[in-house]
Amino acid sequence: MTDDCVYLGDWAKVEPDRQALVVGDGDEVRTYRDLDERSVRVASALRGLGLTVGDGVAMMLDNSAAFLEVWWAGMRSGLYLTPINWHLTAREVRYLLTDSGAKAVVVHARLVPVVLDALGDEPSAITIIVVGPGDRPAAAIDYEELVAGADATTAAPEVAGGIMFYSSGTTGLPKGIRPPLSGGPPTDKTSLMHYVGQRYGVPHGARYLSTGPLYHSAPISWSSSMHTLGSTAVVMHRFDAEESLRLIERQRVTHVQFVPTMFQRILNLPDDVRTRYDLSSLQAVWHAAAPCSVRLKRAMIGLFGPILWEYYAGSEGGGTIISSPEWLERPGSVGRHWTGGPIIVLDPATREPVPAGEPGLVFFEALAFHRFQYHNDPVKTASAYHGDLFTLGDIGYVDDAGYLFLTDRMSNTIISGGVNIYPQEIEDVLAEHPAVRDVAVFGVPDDEFGEQVMAVVELHDSDSERADDGDRGSLVAELQRHARERLAGFKVPRRFGFTDALPRDNNGKLYKRRLRDQYWEGHDSKLV
Numbered sequence: 001m002t003d004d005c006v007y008l009g010d011w012a013k014v015e016p017d018r019q020a021l022v023v024g025d026g027d028e029v030r031t032y033r034d035l036d037e038r039s040v041r042v043a044s045a046l047r048g049l050g051l052t053v054g055d056g057v058a059m060m061l062d063n064s065a066a067f068l069e070v071w072w073a074g075m076r077s078g079l080y081l082t083p084i085n086w087h088l089t090a091r092e093v094r095y096l097l098t099d100s101g102a103k104a105v106v107v108h109a110r111l112v113p114v115v116l117d118a119l120g121d122e123p124s125a126i127t128i129i130v131v132g133p134g135d136r137p138a139a140a141i142d143y144e145e146l147v148a149g150a151d152a153t154t155a156a157p158e159v160a161g162g163i164m165f166y167s168s169g170t171t172g173l174p175k176g177i178r179p180p181l182s183g184g185p186p187t188d189k190t191s192l193m194h195y196v197g198q199r200y201g202v203p204h205g206a207r208y209l210s211t212g213p214l215y216h217s218a219p220i221s222w223s224s225s226m227h228t229l230g231s232t233a234v235v236m237h238r239f240d241a242e243e244s245l246r247l248i249e250r251q252r253v254t255h256v257q258f259v260p261t262m263f264q265r266i267l268n269l270p271d272d273v274r275t276r277y278d279l280s281s282l283q284a285v286w287h288a289a290a291p292c293s294v295r296l297k298r299a300m301i302g303l304f305g306p307i308l309w310e311y312y313a314g315s316e317g318g319g320t321i322i323s324s325p326e327w328l329e330r331p332g333s334v335g336r337h338w339t340g341g342p343i344i345v346l347d348p349a350t351r352e353p354v355p356a357g358e359p360g361l362v363f364f365e366a367l368a369f370h371r372f373q374y375h376n377d378p379v380k381t382a383s384a385y386h387g388d389l390f391t392l393g394d395i396g397y398v399d400d401a402g403y404l405f406l407t408d409r410m411s412n413t414i415i416s417g418g419v420n421i422y423p424q425e426i427e428d429v430l431a432e433h434p435a436v437r438d439v440a441v442f443g444v445p446d447d448e449f450g451e452q453v454m455a456v457v458e459l460h461d462s463d464s465e466r467a468d469d470g471d472r473g474s475l476v477a478e479l480q481r482h483a484r485e486r487l488a489g490f491k492v493p494r495r496f497g498f499t500d501a502l503p504r505d506n507n508g509k510l511y512k513r514r515l516r517d518q519y520w521e522g523h524d525s526k527l528v
Contacts, residue, residue, distance in 0.1 A: 006194055007186045008072050008227040012036030020227055021068055022234045028065040042073035045150035049127055051103050053078030053159050058102040060084045060111050063235050066131045067214045070106050076186050078159030083215035090117035109134025160186045165217045165315040176375030177315045197225035206231040209256040211239050213506050217315040241265040245277040252281045259508030260292040263300050284309055290508035291424055293431040294331045314392040316372050320404050333403040341365055343398050351386055359397045359407050363389040414443035416451045421491055429486045435463040438502045442512050444519040455493040456515050458502050
């Protein structure tokens with residue numbers, strides 16, 4: 001009977017008392033019955049506010065039960081959902097609300113001032129629904145009052161909604177990634193949520209720990225995918241290295257997902273803290289979102305055992321997958337295509353295939369139900385596709401066995417003296433130096449060669465004093481020597497900078513433009 005269950009509403013009928021959602025260590029708990037009923041009420045309330053199939057709802061919420069309630073309301077009523085990073089400024093929020101065409105925004109009370117500032121002199125342009133304690137503007141609607149007064153009857157027929165994530169904006173303005181709505185019911189098996197859970201083999205009854213903010217695509221897609229499987233999503237309020245290990249023990253977590261910066265924070269814990277917790281319930285540890293150095297990944301396999309799985313994908317789709325045993329045979333690879341299909345590497349300029357082992361622009365076959373477009377940007381959409389193939393904009397190569405190795409983002413490529421240089425390769429080498437905690441490599445202007453290679457380094461605390469002016473020269477020489485032993489001379493950074501913390505978001509993605517832009521002021525940069 002459970003083989004036919006593919007979304008929240010199915011499981012609410014079959015296993016109504018199973019935990020669907022645990023926030024923190026039980027601060028909020030929703031059974032399948034609870035989550036189903038409340039999401040039905042939210043869907044009914046949104047219809048009552050005039051939203052219809054194809055309309056958009058934006059969300060600026062902490063990791064909370066309300067996030068998943070609104071999410072499933074949209075997914076069963078044909079709406080597009082756009083989570084917004086609540087760290088953004090009012091100007092950035094205004095762009096996302098305007099570009100997405102959202103008819104309503106569900107926002108935590110503490111973030112209402114940001115939304116009002118974003119709307120400026122048009123506060124009534126969008127319906128504001130407020131979650132949590134705090135002041136409400138006169139025209140706003142209280143979330144709990146809205147839910148309590150809404151109809152608990154499921155609409156007939158229900159229509160599958162969609163997700164319009166925005167790209168991270170690490171190299172320019174974020175772009176809305178808008179797949180088509182299927183037009184069918186939420187049981188039609190075309191959702192990315194259902195695909196993720198099935199593709200990665202998460203079983204019915206699993207307990208998945210979500211460590212990242214739900215406004216990012218992987219945390220919310222994976223958490224909600226648990227509800228297509230009859231499993232439980234345990235959602236941390238915010239990431240803390242020791243707390244993640246404690247929750248694995250307390251909640252008997254079977255599956256968990258991290259990003260490399262989280263790995264590093266776990267590795268930085270004292271030995272007695274790292275080994276204090278019982279992690280024996282774990283069946284799989286997933287990681288993605290950003291490159292993971294060989295050194296760091298070996299250390300995490302040592303901690304968790306050979307149960308690490310890495311995948312490479314984006315909000316647009318993807319991708320590849322690799323197990324620990326495979327990776328140990330091919331360190332640095334992100335795996336083979338997750339469907340067994342081909343990975344196509346094309347010359348960025350000619351779009352002609354390149355030989356195995358040579359880097360080029362990486363393409364995959366687009367999922368039939370997820371052939372996206374970049375909202376309001378037909379030029380960018382066209383550039384992402386090559387027939388039925390699409391690219392995430394990454395440069396890499398495939399070995400003779402079909403394993404993909406990424407070298408960098410195409411937009412990060414440094415062209416020095418006509419030679420392409422891929423920063424990730426240099427970052428991976430510098431990250432192996434014992435003084436380096438994190439590193440970013442990018443191109444800066446050079447009168448003779450066009451660009452030269454620069455590295456900005458975040459040092460471990462014990463080495464931070466070495467970046468003082470008195471010892472900086474010897475530290476730079478040491479890092480250059482380390483790089484020169486492993487890289488061709490033209491790839492060794494000519495310039496170094498040091499910082500207390502690189503500008504990464506909570507999902508591990510690095511905002512290189514925040515470092516790079518200052519060097520390109522007054523120049524015609526090829527980078528956006």
